Amino acid sequence: MNDHHKTFIAFVKLGHFLRKFVTLETPNDEWSQKLDDAITLSKHKNGWFTRENVTHALESWEKLLTEEKLSAWLGSYDLSKNKPKKVALIMAGNIPLVGFHDFMSILLTGNKVFAKLSSNDNALILFLKDYLISIEPIFKETIEISDGKMEGFDAVIATGSNNTSRYFEHYFSKVPNIIRKNRNSIAVLTGNESKEQLQALGEDIFRYYGLGCRSVSKVFVPKSYDFATLFEAVYSYHPIVDLVKYANNYDYNKAVYLMSEFKILDNGFLILKEDKSYSSPIASLFYERYDDLDSLKDRLATDSDQLQCIVGENIIEGEIAFGKTQQPSLTDYADNVDTVDFLLRT
Structure with a gap:
């Protein structure tokens, strides 16, 4: 052998x-x-x-x-x-x-x-x-x-x-x-997602406390999106705040946002903040509203070197299904750089 x-x-x-x-x-x-x-x-x-x-x-x-x-x-x-x-x-x-x-x-x-x-x-x-x-x-x-x-x-x-x-x-x-x-992962919502899909998105957001590059740190939503639907769907993840380290980050980031007079949405364990950045702090999820999907696709293509995973359904090529970001296959390479090919060529 x-x-x-x-x-x-x-x-x-x-x-x-x-x-x-x-x-x-x-x-x-x-x-x-x-x-x-x-x-x-x-x-x-x-x-x-x-x-x-x-x-x-x-x-x-x-x-x-x-x-x-x-x-x-x-x-x-x-x-x-x-x-x-x-x-x-x-x-x-x-x-x-x-x-x-x-x-x-x-x-x-x-x-x-x-x-x-x-x-x-x-x-x-x-x-x-x-x-x-x-x-x-x-x-x-x-x-x-x-x-x-x-x-x-x-x-x-x-x-x-x-x-x-x-x-x-x-x-x-x-x-x-x-x-x-650094890379981040995002989700693109249309407002037509089922409750099951949004519940699964909670796995993408909260698994590993959002610390991984495959953790969803931002969502793109239509202009008229109602976040009450998302908050309701992910409420089952609320025990996450029982971890003191997570709770401390939640309290700290909420205090910073409030003192800065930022407009936020909050459900007791997750803070939603409108922000252009892809990288949100622990216990926070950034969001951005889009006008049309074609323009958003162009932007995501331009920013591809900042993104690891894009979650969605029938939105963009290479997208990942809701709830699956933390289940990579052996061919899902970090930063989309083929490690094996690099090792064999070097």
């Missing part, structure tokens, strides 16, 4: 393990207990990482890590083109396992990963590293975690904010790179 096949089989086995774990009521073996401990530790390190949200991330991955889906994904590439290299991976930590797709892509293409973990999301990644090594010793040679200055790599994938991206672009300019910046 060659190294690529060993790596592939290991990720299939990881999928089996995660499928078993998410169906357990209590851990019943050593590795399940270790993962349970890693989930607890991740919540201590990052208060946004509730067990429910971490479990949601694990469930998303167990659905993707199947032999069929991995084969279909990688089957469209010629992996023999790869020139083995050491790839520096600067990982974000805004939502659980946000950098795992890059981590996996580097390994499955036959390269070594040299990872700089975010302090906000290191417990889960370190667990997955240890588990992979336990089932396939080859990973001892192909996974390295950086604990200091990063040197001696051949390419880099770095995810950060618009501010850190400028530093990354300067620091990593001498090697092939993917530098990711």
Whole structure:
């Protein structure tokens, strides 16, 4: 069995393990207990990482890590083109396992990963590293975690904010790179959405507390749109305000808006504010009214480099169905940059 096949089989086995774990009521073996401990530790390190949200991330991955889906994904590439290299991976930590797709892509293409973990999301990644090594010793040679200055790599994938991206672009300019910046997701409403669709939109808005680039942070609505319909549909998400960190952000942002005399709509756990920006603070959802869909489509095309997902129905090519933004497939690349193609060309 060659190294690529060993790596592939290991990720299939990881999928089996995660499928078993998410169906357990209590851990019943050593590795399940270790993962349970890693989930607890991740919540201590990052208060946004509730067990429910971490479990949601694990469930998303167990659905993707199947032999069929991995084969279909990688089957469209010629992996023999790869020139083995050491790839520096600067990982974000805004939502659980946000950098795992890059981590996996580097390994499955036959390269070594040299990872700089975010302090906000290191417990889960370190667990997955240890588990992979336990089932396939080859990973001892192909996974390295950086604990200091990063040197001696051949390419880099770095995810950060618009501010850190400028530093990354300067620091990593001498090697092939993917530098990711802030992106946001939006929804385009027509007023004809069903209650079920608007309820599903709540998942896109509130999952991971709106911290991901795939979280809907803004909605575009017709001139005469009545937000009472949306508020009613998403009311079932109101327990989100029970998390103190979320409640603090809600209270703070509401106070700022009121002191600034901004006109806002508020339902006790979500603030709606009319704003041209795509990036809304936690517990806030920006909105903008449009005159006609054709003009809006032109604007969204112009702003495509700022957008990750567009939610809607029969609005725009590549749109995502209501409630599905946090269920990306293996071919849904961050910033719409094909990571596997980059790794094979570099």
